[in-house]
Amino acid sequence: MQDCIDACQRCHExxxxxxxxxxxxxxxxxTEPEHLRLMLNCAEICQTSxxxxxxxxxxxxxVCGACAEVCTACADSCASVGDMDExxxxxxxxxxxxxxxxxxxxxxxxxxxxxxxxxxxxx
Amino acid sequence: MQDCIDACQRCHExxxxxxxxxxxxxxxxxTEPEHLRLMLNCAEICQTSxxxxxxxxxxxxxVCGACAEVCTACADSCASVGDMDExxxxxxxxxxxxxxxxxxxxxxxxxxxxxxxxxxxxx
Amino acid sequence: MQDCIDACQRCHExxxxxxxxxxxxxxxxxTEPEHLRLMLNCAEICQTSxxxxxxxxxxxxxVCGACAEVCTACADSCASVGDMDExxxxxxxxxxxxxxxxxxxxxxxxxxxxxxxxxxxxx
Amino acid sequence: MQDCIDACQRCHExxxxxxxxxxxxxxxxxTEPEHLRLMLNCAEICQTSxxxxxxxxxxxxxVCGACAEVCTACADSCASVGDMDExxxxxxxxxxxxxxxxxxxxxxxxxxxxxxxxxxxxx
Numbered sequence: 026m027q028d029c030i031d032a033c034q035r036c037h038e039x040x041x042x043x044x045x046x047x048x049x050x051x052x053x054x055x056t057e058p059e060h061l062r063l064m065l066n067c068a069e070i071c072q073t074s075x076x077x078x079x080x081x082x083x084x085x086x087x088v089c090g091a092c093a094e095v096c097t098a099c100a101d102s103c104a105s106v107g108d109m110d111e112x113x114x115x116x117x118x119x120x121x122x123x124x125x126x127x128x129x130x131x132x133x134x135x136x137x138x139x140x141x142x143x144x145x146x147x148x
Numbered sequence: 149m150q151d152c153i154d155a156c157q158r159c160h161e162x163x164x165x166x167x168x169x170x171x172x173x174x175x176x177x178x179t180e181p182e183h184l185r186l187m188l189n190c191a192e193i194c195q196t197s198x199x200x201x202x203x204x205x206x207x208x209x210x211v212c213g214a215c216a217e218v219c220t221a222c223a224d225s226c227a228s229v230g231d232m233d234e235x236x237x238x239x240x241x242x243x244x245x246x247x248x249x250x251x252x253x254x255x256x257x258x259x260x261x262x263x264x265x266x267x268x269x270x271x
Numbered sequence: 272m273q274d275c276i277d278a279c280q281r282c283h284e285x286x287x288x289x290x291x292x293x294x295x296x297x298x299x300x301x302t303e304p305e306h307l308r309l310m311l312n313c314a315e316i317c318q319t320s321x322x323x324x325x326x327x328x329x330x331x332x333x334v335c336g337a338c339a340e341v342c343t344a345c346a347d348s349c350a351s352v353g354d355m356d357e358x359x360x361x362x363x364x365x366x367x368x369x370x371x372x373x374x375x376x377x378x379x380x381x382x383x384x385x386x387x388x389x390x391x392x393x394x
Numbered sequence: 395m396q397d398c399i400d401a402c403q404r405c406h407e408x409x410x411x412x413x414x415x416x417x418x419x420x421x422x423x424x425t426e427p428e429h430l431r432l433m434l435n436c437a438e439i440c441q442t443s444x445x446x447x448x449x450x451x452x453x454x455x456x457v458c459g460a461c462a463e464v465c466t467a468c469a470d471s472c473a474s475v476g477d478m479d480e481x482x483x484x485x486x487x488x489x490x491x492x493x494x495x496x497x498x499x500x501x502x503x504x505x506x507x508x509x510x511x512x513x514x515x516x517x
Contacts, residue, residue, distance in 0.1 A: 045449035080414035094210035168326035203291035333463035
């Protein structure tokens with residue numbers, strides 16, 4: 026789990042710093058709304074994901090799953106903008122470690138459905 | 149979407165306030181580690197979820213899905229502790245609105261897998 | 272205190288929404304680095320300030336003081352950019368209520384200095 | 395500035411982890427309301443302070459000043475509870491580096507007063 030915390034904290038730091046300095050200073054496609062939003066969104070969910078793991082939350086897997094999604098979207102956006110290799114790498118690494126954390130987590134709603142209806146759900 | 153933002157902000161406020169005042173002051177089962185963690189975790193993911201929607205994030209559905217999971221776990225914990233009806237209601241309402249937001253969101257990874265296997269798009 | 276919490280939550284919401292939609296979509300002076308940074312910084316400190324008050328923190332006055340500073344800087348920036356009256360008003364109102372909360376707070380360090388110079392306590 | 399960012403991130407991590415695991419598991423004076431609140435407040439303002447510096451905010455000094463206050467209060471609380479040396483050290487170190495960052499910052503309100511009334515203000 027510590028690897029995943031480190032990856033989230035690293036990705037948070039890189040995305041926030043790059044968005045607020047590199048991207049804002051360069052402008053153009055670097056401040057295209059969808060791109061800058063994804064970078065700031067990514068920084069925030071990485072922070073939240075790290076905080077869930079630091080607090081040994083029993084539901085951290087759900088947040089890690091969402092974090093992997095957002096990191097993947099941000100990595101794709103950074104790759105298409107170009108000139109942001111540090112971000113691409115931090116996001117891809119964070120997405121990988123978060124996916125692993127999420128894969129061992131069974132959604133509570135699925136568990137509740139299973140408990141109620143004896144495995145009838147189709148997720 | 150505004151309904152979901154309102155529900156997240158309300159749930160964040162109720163959980164944080166109750167955890168830091170009601171629960172800490174009563175102690176006993178109210179400060180049982182799993183319970184207090186869930187309340188603070190819930191407050192945080194609701195805040196993050198609201199922030200994603202306020203920023204019109206294209207990936208807010210992933211975070212709303214995680215938020216629904218955490219709210220459901222927190223509602224169950226509050227219901228079993230008792231004496232926390234305001235929290236139970238705020239969490240259940242937030243879980244419902246977030247589930248609706250999440251249900252219209254197709255995970256990026258699923259899209260990527262689909263794209264790769266069918267070769268239908270080039271992202 | 273509830274008035275100040277409301278003002279902080281309102282200012283957080285207005286600044287975050289305007290920065291991530293209005294400003295990013297218009298570009299130009301709306302995405303000038305110092306301006307967009309101040310709007311996002313303001314949204315964050317307002318959130319933190321509200322969280323301190325919701326948790327009945329004994330040191331909320333220190334954070335409210337910082338929040339008043341940041342809100343004032345953000346209001347000035349929004350006023351000079353123009354076209355952002357909703358933000359200017361939310362920031363100025365939040366700065367006022369936070370200044371009131373801060374004015375009744377005596378910095379701990381000042382108290383410690385006073386304690387040391389008078390030899391009154393041993394911390 | 396990087397030293398101060400590192401100190402804030404370290405203090406955030408130590409306080410959050412200790413509050414949510416060590417303190418909640420031990421209970422007793424470790425979950426006394428004022429103590430646990432200060433630890434969670436400290437974790438949050440350290441996170442906010444680090445985020446202001448990562449984004450090269452022009453008003454980070456105001457937040458660093460508040461952070462130093464909260465860290466000092468948290469360190470005192472941890473020292474009196476005992477058994478929390480790692481927290482005491484992280485908080486004291488963070489308070490020191492934040493005080494240095496804050497000392498070079500002139501409050502905006504003081505500057506505005508000075509500009510308006512030619513140095514007549516009494517802060």
